[in-house]
Amino acid sequence: xxxxxxxxxxPVSAGTAAGVLAIVGDSVDETVDQGLAASATPEEVAAAxxxxxxxxxxxxxxxxxxxxxxxxxxxxxxxxxxADPALSAQAVAAVRGGADAVAAVRxxxxxxxxxxxxxxxxxxxxxxxDIRQVAVAVIDRLGTRSGDSPRSGTFAxxxxxxxxxxxxxxxxxxxxxxxxxxxDADAAGxxxxxxxxxxxxxxxxxxxxxxxxxxxxxxxPEVLALPxxxxxxLDADSGELVVGxxxxxxxxxxxxxxxxSDARVASDAHxxxxxxxxxxxxxxxxxxxxxxARLAPGAQLAAGAQVTAxxxxxSGAQGVLDAQMVAGDDSxxxxxxxxxxxxxxxxxxxxxxxxxxxxxxxxxxxxVGLLRTEIPYVQAADWPTRAQHLAQLGPIxxxxxxxxxxxxLLDFSGDKIxxxxxxxxxxxxGAATWSRAAAGTGAATRTDAAAGPGAGAGAEGSTGxxxxxxxxxxxxxxxxxxxxxxxxxxxxxxxxxPMVSSLxxxxxxxxxxAETAAELGVAAPSLGIMVELESTAVNAAAFAPAVxxxxxGTNDLTGDVLGLGRRDQAAGPxxxxxxxxxxxxxxxxxxxxxxxxxxxxxxxxxADARVLPLLVGAGVEAVSVPAARVGTVRSWVSKLNAAxxxxxxxxxxxxxxxxxxxxxxxxx
Numbered sequence: 001x002x003x004x005x006x007x008x009x010x011p012v013s014a015g016t017a018a019g020v021l022a023i024v025g026d027s028v029d030e031t032v033d034q035g036l037a038a039s040a041t042p043e044e045v046a047a048a049x050x051x052x053x054x055x056x057x058x059x060x061x062x063x064x065x066x067x068x069x070x071x072x073x074x075x076x077x078x079x080x081x082x083a084d085p086a087l088s089a090q091a092v093a094a095v096r097g098g099a100d101a102v103a104a105v106r107x108x109x110x111x112x113x114x115x116x117x118x119x120x121x122x123x124x125x126x127x128x129x130d131i132r133q134v135a136v137a138v139i140d141r142l143g144t145r146s147g148d149s150p151r152s153g154t155f156a157x158x159x160x161x162x163x164x165x166x167x168x169x170x171x172x173x174x175x176x177x178x179x180x181x182x183x184d185a186d187a188a189g190x191x192x193x194x195x196x197x198x199x200x201x202x203x204x205x206x207x208x209x210x211x212x213x214x215x216x217x218x219x220x221p222e223v224l225a226l227p228x229x230x231x232x233x234l235d236a237d238s239g240e241l242v243v244g245x246x247x248x249x250x251x252x253x254x255x256x257x258x259x260x261s262d263a264r265v266a267s268d269a270h271x272x273x274x275x276x277x278x279x280x281x282x283x284x285x286x287x288x289x290x291x292x293a294r295l296a297p298g299a300q301l302a303a304g305a306q307v308t309a310x311x312x313x314x315s316g317a318q319g320v321l322d323a324q325m326v327a328g329d330d331s332x333x334x335x336x337x338x339x340x341x342x343x344x345x346x347x348x349x350x351x352x353x354x355x356x357x358x359x360x361x362x363x364x365x366x367x368v369g370l371l372r373t374e375i376p377y378v379q380a381a382d383w384p385t386r387a388q389h390l391a392q393l394g395p396i397x398x399x400x401x402x403x404x405x406x407x408x409l410l411d412f413s414g415d416k417i418x419x420x421x422x423x424x425x426x427x428x429x430g431a432a433t434w435s436r437a438a439a440g441t442g443a444a445t446r447t448d449a450a451a452g453p454g455a456g457a458g459a460e461g462s463t464g465x466x467x468x469x470x471x472x473x474x475x476x477x478x479x480x481x482x483x484x485x486x487x488x489x490x491x492x493x494x495x496x497x498p499m500v501s502s503l504x505x506x507x508x509x510x511x512x513x514a515e516t517a518a519e520l521g522v523a524a525p526s527l528g529i530m531v532e533l534e535s536t537a538v539n540a541a542a543f544a545p546a547v548x549x550x551x552x553g554t555n556d557l558t559g560d561v562l563g564l565g566r567r568d569q570a571a572g573p574x575x576x577x578x579x580x581x582x583x584x585x586x587x588x589x590x591x592x593x594x595x596x597x598x599x600x601x602x603x604x605x606x607a608d609a610r611v612l613p614l615l616v617g618a619g620v621e622a623v624s625v626p627a628a629r630v631g632t633v634r635s636w637v638s639k640l641n642a643a644x645x646x647x648x649x650x651x652x653x654x655x656x657x658x659x660x661x662x663x664x665x666x667x668x
Contacts, residue, residue, distance in 0.1 A: 004242075004243060004244035005226070005243045005244075006240055006241070006242050006243070007194070007219045007220055007222075007223050007240070007241040007243070008219070008220075008239055008240055009194065009195075009216030009217055009218045009219040009239050009240070009241065010199075010200065010216060010217050010218045010239060011215075011216055011236045011237060011238070011239040012198070012199070012200045012202070012205035012208065012209070012215050012216065012217050012236075013193075013205060013208035013209045013212075013213055013214055013215040013236055014214065014236050014237050015192075015212065015213070015214035015236050015237070016214055016233065016234065016235045016236065016237060017166065017168060017191035017192035017213075017214045017233070017234045017236075018166070018191070018231075018232070018233045018234075019166035019167045019168045019189070019191045019192065019231075019232065019234075020166075020167050020168070020228075020229050020230060020231055020232065021167070021168055021170055021226060021227075021228050021229065021230050021232050021243065022167040022168065022169050022170065022228060023170045023171075023223075023224060023226060023228045024169065024170070024171050038100035038101055038102045038103070039100070039101065040095070040101035040142045041095070041101075042092045042093075042095045042096045044101070044142060045088070045091055045092050045095050045101050045104065045105065045138070045142065046088060046092050048138045048139075048141040048142050049082050049083070049087070049088035049091070049138055050082075050083070050088075051141050052078075052079075052082040052134060052137045052138050052141060053079045053080075053082035053083035054079075055137075056075050056076070056078045056079035056082060056177065057076065057079040059075050059177070059180070059181070060072040060073075060075040060076040060079060063075060063180070064391075067353075067354040067355075067395040068353065068354070068355060069353065069354075069376060069391065069392055069395070071176075071180055071207060071353075073375075073376045074176045074206060074207060075176065075177060075180065077127070077130055078130055078133065078134055078137075078175075078176075078177060081130055081131055081134045082134045082137070082138070087108060087109065087112055087131070087134075090108045090111075091104045091105045091108040091109075091138075092104075094107070094108060101139075101142055102139055102142070105135050105138050105139055105142075106135055106139070108135075109131050109132055109134065109135035110132070110135075112128075112131050113128035113129075113131040113132050114128070116128040116131065129173055129175070129197070129198060129202055129204075130175075132173065133173065133175040133177070137177075166189040166190070166191035167189055167190060167191065168191060168192040168193065168194060168232055168234050168241070169182065169190060169192070169193045169194070170193075170194045170195075170223055170224065170226075171193075171194075171195060171196070171224075172195070172196045172197060172221070172224060173195055173196065173197045173198060174193045174194070174195040174198065174204045174215070174217075175204055176202075176204045176206070176207045178193075178204070179193060179204060179207045179208060179211065179213065180207060190213065191213070191214070191234075192213060192214040192215065192234040192236065193208060193213060193214070193215040193216075194215070194216055194217075194219055194223060194234065194241055195215070195216075195217040195218075195219065196217075196218070196219050196220075196221050196223065196224065197217065197218070198217035198218070199217060199218075200217075202217070205217065212359075212628055214234050214235075214236035215236055216234065216236050216239050216240075216241065219241065223241065226243060230243050230244070231243075231244060232244070336366065337364075337634045337637045337638055338637075338638065339616065339637060339638070339640045339641060339642045339645075340638065340639060340640060340641045341641045341642050341643055342642075343616075343642035344621075345616060345620075345621065345622065345623065345637045346366050346404075346600070346621065346622035346623070347364070347365060347366060347622070347623055347624075347625065347630060347633055347634050347637060348360075348365055348366055348367050348368055348369030348370075348404060348406075348600070348602075348622060348623070348624040348625075349361075349363075349365040349367075349368055349369065349624060349625060349626070349627040349630050350368075350369065350370040350372070350602060350624050350625060350626055350627070351368050351370070351371055351372070351396065351627055352371070352372040352373075352375045352376075353396065354395040354396050354399060356626075356627040357396050357399050357400070357627070358399060359627040359628065359630075360627035360630050361399065361403075363627070363630035363631040363634070364630055364631060364634050365627070365630045366403065366404055367400055367403035367404030367405055367406075367491075367492070368396075368400060368403070368404065368405050368406060368624070369404065369406050369551070369600055369602050369622065369623070369624025370406060370408055370496070370551070370602040370624045371393075371396060371397075371405065371406060371407045371408060372408060372411070373389070373392065373393070373407060373408060373409065373410055373411075373480070374408075374410045374411050374412055376388075376392055377410070377412075377418055378412075378417075378418050380418050380419070380420065381418075381419060381420055382420050383420070383473060383475075383476045383479075384410075384476075384479070384480070385479060386479040386480075386482055386483045389479065389480050389483030389484070389487075390483045390486060390487055393407070393483055393484060393487040393488070394487045397487045397488045397490075397491050398487075398490075400488075400490075400491040400492075401490035401491060402490065402491070402492065403491060403492060404491075404492050404494065405488055405491035405492060405493050405494065406493075406494040406495075406496050406528070406551070406624075407484050407488065407493070407494070407495055407496065408495075408496040408497075408498055408530070409467075409470060409477070409480060409481075409495065409496065409497055409498060409509070410470050410476070410480060410498075411466070411467075411498035411499065412466060412469060412470070413466035413467075413498070413499055421469055466498075466499055467497065467498060467499050467500065467501075467505060471505060471508055471509075477508075477509070477512050478512055478516065481495070481509075481512050481513055481516045482516050482519075482520070484525075485516055485517060485520055485522055485525070486520065488525070489522060493525035493526070494525055494526040494527070494528055494548070494549065495509070495513060495525050495526070495527050495528070496528050496529070496530060496551055497509050497527070497528070497529045497530065498530045498532070498553075499530060499532055499533065499556075500529040500530060500531075500532075500533075500536055500543070501533055501535065501536060503542070503543065503546055506527070506529060506543070506546050506547060507546070509527065510527055510546075513525065513527060526548035526549060527547055527548050528547050528548055528549035528550060528551055529543060529547050529550065529551070530551050530552075530553045530556075530602075531543075531550050531551065531552045531553065531557065531588050532552075532553040532555075532556035532557050532560065533556075533557070533560050534557070534560045534561050534584065537552075537557060537584040537585075537587060537588050538584070538587070540587055540588040540591035540592070541591040541594070541595075543591075544591045544592060544594070544595035544597060545595055547597065548597055548598075549592075549597050549598040549599070549600070550588055550591075550592050550597065550598070550599045550600070551599075551600050551601070551602050551624070552585055552588055552599065552600070552601045552602070552603065552620070553602060553603050554573070554576040554581070554585070554601055554603030554604070554605040554606070554611075555573065555603040555604055555605070556603075557576075557581060557584065557585075557603070558575050558576050558578065558581050558603075558605070561578070561580050561581050561584065562575060562578060562580070562581070573603065573604035573605040573607070573608045573611065574605070574608050574610050574611060574658060574662065575658050576603065576605035576608070576611050576615075577605075577608075577610055577611045577614055577652065577658045577661040577662060577665070578657065578658040578661070579652060579653050579654070579655050579656065579657075579661065582614055582618060582649065582652055582653060582661070583653055585601070585614075585615065585618045585620065586618040586619060586649065586653070589618050589619030589620055589621075590619065592619075592621075593619060598621055598622060599619065599620055599621055599622075600620065600621065600622035600623060600624060601615050601620050601622075601623050601624070602623075602624040604625075604626070606620075606623035606624065606625050606633065607623075607625040607626060607629040607632070607633055609636060609665075609667070609668045610661075610662045610665045611665075612633065612636055612637070612640075612668075613640055613645045613648055613649075613665055613666075613668075614645070614648065614649050614652055614661070614665065616637070616640055616642055616645040617642070617644075617645030617646040617647070617648050617649030617650075617652075618649050619646075623637075636668045639668055640668075648664060648665065651664055652664055652665075
C-alpha cells in the first residue's frame with residue numbers, strides 16, 4: 001500500500017475539507033454478525049423491514065420538527081421503500097423458501113434496484129441507491145437483533161471514533177441517512193464524504209449540498225482498502241481526495257482550494273444550492289476553464305490548513321450551518337451592495353429550505369429571489385394540498401418578515417416531474433407505491449412558446465407537466481396561492497411563474513392572485529415571470545406591461561438557446577456568457593427598464609465570476625444566487641465598475657463563443 005495516494009471523483013457538493021479517513025464497511029458494517037443475520041426467520045425479516053421504516057419515519061419527524069423539511073422528505077423515501085410490502089414480502093417469501101436472510105434481502109433489493117436503474121429518467125434511476133441502502137439497514141438490523149438501531153452503536157461510533165477531530169467519511173455508497181445522522185451526532189466531526197458509487201442527483205448529494213459538506217462520488221473502489229485514520233484533504237471543487245502520511249497542518253491543498261487567488265469559476269464544480277434538484281453537468285472539452293477552481297462556499301482554518309465549508313465542529317446539522325463562515329468580504333456592511341462606481345445591485349439568495357434561508361440572510365442577502373416550491377413534491381403521489389404548502393412555506397417565510405420573498409409556483413418540468421404527472425410507470429413490482437418514471441422534457445411548452453406571447457396552452461384542458469398542468473388542475477394553483485399569501489403576510493411577497501410562454505398564462509395567474517388576496521383581505525403580491533425560453537426573451541417587450549418584474553433563469557435559457565439539457569455534459573453556468581445568450585439577457589433588461597420593472601437573474605451564472613460582470617454590464621439590477629455563495633457574490637459586486645462592465649459586455653457581444661468571452665473577463 002502506498003503511503004500517499006490521490007483519488008479522482010465527480011464533485012457533487014463543492015468545498016474543501018481536511019481530516020482523517022473514516023472508512024466504514026464496504027456494504028454492511030463490520031460489527032454486524034453476518035451469521036446471526038443470515039439465520040433470521042421470516043418473521044424476523046419482516047420485523048427488520050418494519051423497524052427500518054419506523055426508524056427512518058421517526059428521523060424524518062425529528063427533522064421536520066426542526067424546520068428541516070427538505071431533509072425529512074428525502075429520509076421519508078427510505079421509510080416508504082422499507083415499508084413497501086412488495087419489497088419486504090418478496091424477501092420474506094425467499095426466506096420461507098429456504099434462502100438465508102442476508103441473501104434474500106440483498107437479492108430482492110437488487111432486483112428492484114436494477115429495475116429502477118433501467119428507467120430512462122436519470123434522477124429516478126438513481127433511486128436504486130435508496131433501495132440498496134434500505135437493504136443494508138435491514139441486514140444491519142438482523143445482525144444485531146437488539147432494541148436499538150444498529151447505527152447507534154456501530155456506524156456512528158465507527159465513523160466518529162476514527163478521529164478526535166474532523167473526519168472524512170468513505171463508503172462504497174454514502175447515503176443521505178449517513179450524512180444526516182453523523183451531522184446530528186454530538187460526538188461526530190464529519191467534514192466531508194467520499195462515495196465509490198452515486199451521482200450528482202442522489203439524495204446523499206442533495207443533503208451534502210444542503211449541509212455545505214464537500215463530497216465526491218465515483219471514486220476508485222481501491223479507496224476502501226486504505227488504512228483508516230490517515231490524514232487526507234478532500235477537494236470537492238476539483239474532485240480529488242489527497243491521502244498521505246503527513247500531518248494535516250503540512251498538507252498542501254490543490255489549486256481548487258485556494259480561497260481567493262483566482263476568481264475564475266470551474267464549471268465542473270458548479271451546483272444549484274438548496275434546490276434539492278440535479279446539478280449542472282461538467283462542461284465539455286471546448287468549454288474548459290483556466291486554472292483556479294471555484295471559490296469554496298465557506299472558509300476557515302483547521303490545524304494550520306485552509307479548509308472550507310464542512311470543516312467545523314458537528315454538534316448537529318443546524319449548528320454546523322450556523323458555525324460556517326461564508327466566503328467573501330466580511331467587512332461589507334449589511335444591506336444593498338454598490339459597485340465601485342456607485343451602482344446598486346441587489347443580492348438575494350435561492351432557497352428551498354429554512355436552513356438555506358438562514359444561511360443566505362446571515363451572509364448579507366437582502367432576501368430570497370427564488371424560493372423553489374416543487375422540491376419536496378418531486379416524489380409525491382398527488383398534487384400538494386394547501387396544508388402541505390403551508391407546512392413547507394411557513395418556516396421559510398417566517399424568516400423573511402419585511403424582506404423580499406419571491407416564491408416560484410410549482411415547476412414540475414424537465415427532470416422534476418412527479419409520478420402523478422409522469423406518463424410512464426416504474427418497472428418492478430411495488431415500485432409504483434413510492435416512485436415512477438418521469439417522462440417528458442417540457443418540449444411541448446417550448447413548442448407553444450415558439451408561436452409567440454399570445455399563444456401557448458390555455459388553462460382549460462391542459463395536460464402533461466409543467467405550467468400547463470398547474471393551470472389545468474381545478475384546485476392546485478388556488479391551493480398554492482392561498483398558502484403563499486397566508487404564510488407570507490409579513491414578507492415583501494412576490495409570486496413567480498415558471499416557464500412562461502404566453503400572456504394568457506400570466507393573466508390566469510394574476511386572476512387567481514387577485515381573487516385569493518381579496519378573499520383573505522390582503523394586498524395582492526407582485527407578479528413576475530421566469531424568462532427561461534428563447535421566445536419569451538425575444539418577446540420580452542410584449543410581456544413587460546403585463547408583469548411587475550422579470551427573473552431570468554439563465555440555466556434553462558442557456559439550454560434552450562444552445563440546445564442543451566441540464567444533464568448534457570456540455571452544460572454549465574458559465575455558458576450564459578455565450579454571446580447569443582448574453583444578447584437575450586440584455587434585451588430582457590432593456591425591456592424591463594423601458595417598462596419600469598425590475599430585472600433579476602436567478603440562475604447559477606450570477607455566481608460565476610466569468611459571467612457576473614457581463615450581467616451587470618447588460619443592465620441586470622438584481623441577482624439571486626445559492627445561499628452559500630452570497631458572501632462571495634457581494635464581495636465581487638463591490639469590486640466591479642458598472643461602466644467598465646457595460647463596455648465589457650459590448651465587446652463580449654461581438655465574440656463568437658463562450659470561451660472567447662471568458663478570455664475577455666478579468667479575474668475578480
